[in-house]
Amino acid sequence: MLEVSIFVSYVILSIALGLTFVRLVIGPSLPDRVVALEMIATLTVGFIAVYTLSSGVTAFLDVAMVLALTAFLAAVGFARLITKGGGVHHD
Amino acid sequence: MTDVVVSLFLLIGAGFMFVAALGLLRMPDLPMRLHATTKAGALGGGLMVIAVGLEFFGDVAVAARAAAIIIFIVLTAPIAAHLIGRAGYFVGLPMWSKTLKDELKDRYDPQNQVLLSPGEVSSEDKPDRDKAE
Amino acid sequence: MIGPLAWNILLAMLWMGFTGSFTGTNLFIGLALGYLVLAYALRGIPAFANYATKVPRTIRFIGFFLWELILSNLKVAYDVLTPTYYMKPGVIAFPLEARTDGEITIVANLISLTPGTLSLDVSSDRKVLYIHVMYLDDEAEVVKSLRYLEHRALEVLR
């Protein structure tokens, strides 16, 4: 039961990753890409959750914890850049 | 029993993740993409982490970490969305053509980084501003 | 709210130390006992005055909020998953009742997490929250539900 769900989750997350990636590529603006990057981080948290379930090793949750923090930090950084006028008009 | 619950949380979470990703791709402008990722992403991630917490139910370390992750996601996702959303808005990214109204329009002065409320007068009209600034 | 909560957690920790059992169940027991101690034994101390009522109210609010969150997501999910768009987006100015920075922040974030609304920014005079709304079919209805959310949040916070 759980194995199947894990497999299915992996598949769903992989597809989601692909979709997000498309947004990352096509943009069109920097904020769009940043959102996509955020989403990738969130998906990574998801991957880690599934992986924790499938492997039974909980140590990887720490990675997810740090990931949640830093992805936010990156977004803040980008937002700061964009607000200052960088990277949108002459991108 | 646990397996079923865990699977449920996991699959629903993954489903929301998918929705978020698809929304990100399909939505026509930045704010709406943010709608998708902020809500569905946070919820999906949260549910999946809850699934982990349930699977290792009773293990304080896991529970604490799961809780921390969820709190973190819930805490940061809307802030990030706000930051990116406003940034995108202020630098003038076009909104979807079918947007009904925009009360924020022309309220932001990037020079002074002042955002006026609807009734306020634009700062340039205020006589007492220090011109040297 | 934060102070008493910290005390509560501390008491739970002590409980776990005394009993020498570091399990989730015991933590839960510790938290509950701590709550009882703070809510009843120390209710005379001003800092803990409202603690008794606040905790259940907070829990109720979280429940309410989670429900809203799920609802909002289902709505978005439907829109995302179906080929046609039902959105009628717009940006509205929502006059805030929240006053302190903390209140404004929490309200804004809650709004971002709930049905079809996304806080874009607070005006510099902190009177207005600009919100991007996804389904602006009936603006009054939207504002009303936002107001309701704000009230419930402030109730917990104040």
Next chain:
Amino acid sequence: MLLAILSGFLLATVAPAVHRQTGMNSGWVLAILPAALFLYFLSFLPAVGSGESIVISYPWVPGLDIQLSFLVDGLSLLFALLISGIGFFIVAYAGRYLEGHKDLGRFYVLILSFMASMLGLVLSDNLISLFVFWELTSITSYLLIGFNHEDATARRSALQGLFVTVGGGLALLTGLVMMAVVTGSYELSEILSSGDALRDHGWYVAIVLLVLLGCFTKSAQVPFHFWLPRAMAAPTPVSAYLHSATMVKAGVYLMARLNPSLGATDLWLILLGVFGALTMFTGVFMSIRSTGVKQVLAYSTVMALGTLTMLIGVGTDTAIMAAMAFLLAHSLYKGALFLIAGILDHEAGCKDFLQTGGLRHALPITATFAAIAALSLGGVIPMFGFVAKELLFEAVLEAPSLSGLLSLLTVASAILVVAVAAVVGIKPYWGPRVETPKTPHHEAPPAMLAGPAVLASLGLLFGVGVAMVDRGLLSAAAGAVYGSPVETYLSLWHGFNLPLMLSLLSLVLGLTIYFNWDRFRTATGFMDDLKRFGPERAYDKSMDGLVSISEWQTRVLQNGYLRYYLLTILLSTVALVTFSIARAGGLEIQMSLAGVRIQELAIVAVLLLAALVSVTTSSRLGAVASLGAVGFSVALIYVLFSAADVGITQVLVETLTVIMLVLVLFRLPGFLGLTPQALRIRDAVVALAFGVMVALLSLAASSTRFADSISEYFIRESEPSGFGRNIVNVILVDFRALDTLGEIVVLALAAVGVYAMIKLRAEDNRK
């Protein structure tokens, strides 16, 4: 012995101080040393004259078989006496000639050092110490030629001399080393007895060529003769000493020295004979074509050097004896004539024979000794030069082969020599008075006259009393060169024989040419055009060529374009690796995608695509964002394959990198489409090639494993010995703490560097 040789260097170090103390008498004071050395070497004469040779050895670098070992036999003694004896007069002379010159102190340093080097050269028994002194003479000579260093011509001439002689010296070094490898020793005293081993060895030809290259360049043999006349940029005492009496003879010395071990073959005879004869003729021909005082003398020196070389090549006992006699004669008269040339310059300001004439009244003593020296040069009886010339004719006439050619050139040269002798001995002093740049008021001071007087007189003395030098010194020297005692002895009068006839013939014809000197020069004017094809031209061309090649190379290789540097490096790497793989006959590779999970595939796909996007996107920040995606994917790979700490670190670092980029890129402009399509394709091909190479190596290395990893140890010992359950962290802070220490040092350094970069800029902006 060592002290005797080094004393010159030692005195050199204090010479400027001595000069300051003794003022105008410094020449005499400092000349005490060469005089003392002369006497010291003279004390060896009895022993050496009776056939002994003395070897004295001091260890230097025994590990390399380099000794400071010295050999005193006839040959080295002859040279040592010439060097110290003439050195005495030169130093004394220079004291007056350069009186008041601001660099006189430095001049002493150089000339004394040179003398010491020269002594070391001729006395060395060890080939390497010989070479050391050999090079020292080149360097000191360089500094002396360029003594008037603010003059560009002097600098150029000095460089030319140095370049030619050092270049030859390097060939010589190779030859010497090869000799040592063949014979197993660097000691001349041993090598001289290994002649057969050398001649039979496959390297013989190479050794001869290399050694001769060194000797020919040093002794200005054709085609390397061009540097010597140029070297006349040096002050006259230098020309007299280095470029007539001593340094240029170093090459001759070495050929003579090695004659027993390398000589007595056709190769040796032909090379030395032909090049020597050509040099002889070229020298004298150029000499008579010149009019500059020092030019004439310099070219006639070339002639003498050619003669000596030729004689060593001929190699019969007569020839060797002739060579030794000629060597002595030449040193005496050429030393005298150069010093007289200096007097002409010093007193009358004459640098060209055409500016001179009728000076016999103003400079009677000078004129007298000039005449005596010129007679010796011209080979007129009863001068010592005559003795030498007679023997020279005899030697070439009896040469074992090439006799005809050598004799012809010798006679032709002898004729021209007479003309040259007339030019230097007659032209300035006789005939009508010619207006000289300076009017001479008096004779030169005694210090300047002493040298010409003594040297010229010795030429006469030795001619009349041949026996004074014959049996002791010259026969010993000749014996050393010949390899066994020589039977030929000198005499002033041989009777009416063919050589005497030739002497007379040359005298007559030579004087004829002298009296038609102007016409002769005009008639041979076409020779100037030939210079364009001469060796000097080749030297100039190669110097220009060197600079051109250098510029070209810098333009091509060090072109300033970072991407071409990278391209070169990467392509070289690919080439090296590919070639090595091909040489190894391919690599063993096992490929298998079994067991790869779908999520892993997805992540890998995203990773690669993100990398691709970051490469191809035209949006700068889009590239940064894609980079973030790459980073997260990599982190996920770490996590999926059990590396938690690495995953966390990757995530953190990735984020901080993005933030940093964002902070920094803020000001930078967007990408420009700078490169044309074709170049982009080229770069892509290179990049792909490199990628494929790395992938192949990775596959090959994963498919092969020679031993188990030492990780087992850490896994086993982490908790018990490192007291930590996170094995990675225990490795980081304990098992391999040194790595971690280095790592934080890197971080600290980077921070300091960044801080400095930005703050220094800020400071500059404030200014």
Next chain:
Amino acid sequence: MRPEVALPVVLPLLFGAISLALWRYRTAQRVIGVLGTGTLLAAAVWLLLATWRDGVLVMHMGNWQAPFGIVLVSDLLGAIMVVLAAISGLATAVYSLTAISKRHEHYGYYPLLHLLLAGVNGAFLTGDIFNMYVWFEVMLVASFALLILGGERAQMEGAIKYVTLNLVSSAIFLSGIGLLYGLTGTLNMADIADKLADVEDTGLITVIAMMFLVSFGIKAGAFPFFFWLPASYHTPQVAVSALFAALLTKVGVYALFRVFTLIFTQDVGYTHEILLWVAGATMLTGVLGAAAQYEFRRILSFHIISQIGYMIMGLALFTPLALVGGVFYIMHHIIVKANLFLVSGLVYRLKGTYELKELGGMYRSHPILGLLFLVPALSLAGIPPLSGFFAKFILIRAGVEAESWWIVFVALLVGLLTLYSMIKIWAEVFWKAQPEEHANRPAPGPKGTGVMYGTIAVMAAMTVFIGFGAQPIYLIAEQAAHQLLDPQIYIDAVLGDRS
């Protein structure tokens, strides 16, 4: 337990750390700068003597037995390099007392100096291939920072090339380590050598050897990887140039010596043949590059490259004598090249320019400096009896014995062309009269040049000593070469004699 093995690494780390911590106190940093490098020299000499007396010394850092922990190993080559590093470090520190401006001191000059030395010494002493990578990076980043201290355009441009190409080198190095680790499962160099010794199919190993060749070739400035060097070495503060010239490329050379005598000896006929070609091409391109230059430090920079060629030639010929020559060459070159840069700095100090065409008249005005230039310059060109002569002589003899005629020819030719460049500098800077139009260029002036003179004179004296006292140097080099040719000595010292 032999503390002397680790001191050359630990001391500069400690001094670097302390002077970093004392960043507010400039004087303290200057004092630590000189005292620290002085102490380092003492420690280095101690190490060399100990290694000379007792053979290869090993310290198992953290007391973890080899091959598990990191070992520091001092064989003679390593110890020699450490001494040379300490000498150049001390010379630079002393010279810097007047040569480095206050503001550069303020931004971390001395800590960078110490830590650079720590990196260099770490690389020389470590017996662990990954640890070597770490020290390489320490050295590299320290050198990056030193390079840009000043912030001028030329420094930026030079630094970008320097940084980029060296990072490529590092990446290739790291990849090579990864591949080696994949094959052998170990990082200890002795252990790697030991494990590779019995391998029969050596093709892959040789291929990996090429990665190391390229990586270290870049660091060493060998052909065709040297481009970063002429682009950058003439740009920083001259004291920094001198230190770089003395040490950095030599770390690459050292690494080549280490891995191609210890680890990659499976297919010497092939690998060392390639090294020989690299050596020849390096010599030639370096010296030719210099011929057209008219900037003091640029000429010197190009000559670093050609000199590197000689060192690699020693390694490539791979006979006992050739290795002696290589080691001897390194010793000679570090002293001489550092000194030449220091001389150029003094000339700049007095004249305010490095351009030969604008310089002149210094033989007249500063004869002592002229002499102090000639000693290292002629030594570099291999004029006897200075140090460079013996270095070249040994290599020539080794080349002759190996009958590698073309490399002998190249080595000699390059010697001649080196002389050409040195003489060019001499003629232009010292002999030529000062060109009128550049006579009044502003220069920092002679204040405080005494310290600089002193440093240069001591270095020149060392050059002379290596020449006249070549025997002890030769003996050390010979012993070092002996250890290099018999890797088992190193392996046994590190892993213990297991037979």
Next chain:
Amino acid sequence: METLMAFVVGGLFAAAIYMMLRRSIVKLVIGLILLSNGANLLLFTQAGMLRGAPPLVPLGATQPEGVVADPLAQALILTAIVIGFGVLAFAVVLIHRAYEVVEADDMDQMKDTDT
């Protein structure tokens, strides 16, 4: 998986090198980042890849149960990542400064020091 990773590593190297061959200094930096990722992953691949077995010792035990991933390689990579970060930080700022000085994002305008 090692096979797949070989492609990843090769791909990263190729991308990195392509970027470094561009004229833009910003692209150069991106290339450097990719390069260091590639090298790290190469090392990771070579250590052998194992799923779900982090090198941790369970509480109370002295050794992990069963086979765990190679901790040494992980420690090395961690070190390499940090070093790469330090170097990169420097490089990024250097490029920033170079840009300020040269005033163009074009390596071709930075070739004065060579010739």
Next chain:
Amino acid sequence: MQSLILRSASQLLLPLLLMFSIFLLLRGHDEPGGGFIAGLVAASAIALHMFAQDIHQAKRVLYADPRDLVGWGLVFGVISGVPAIFKGQAFFTSQWLEFTMPILGKIKVGTPLIFDIGVYLVVVGSVLLILLTLAEAED
């Protein structure tokens, strides 16, 4: 960046992250974490504060000059390897002390921990030195 929301959120996030960082530092020897990771998290926390508030606020929170952190952290790191030498052991041989404390039980304190703290300080100092300097330059 003038965002009220971020500013007030950062007041909450900062202590949270700093606690998290210390947690990672202390348990790094047993679970994922350690001085380096912890240092990066702490640096990130302050960087976030810098973005949310301003540079001065961030510096005030940090209190120490980042250069001091770098310098003294490095001193710590090197010094932790030295005690062994006084016991006649190789540099960086770890030295452990065992305490028995009430409640907490047996606690092992050793030089690797000091080393880890050194690493932590250097990382915090270096990263912040870079970020703060950059941010200052940008203004």
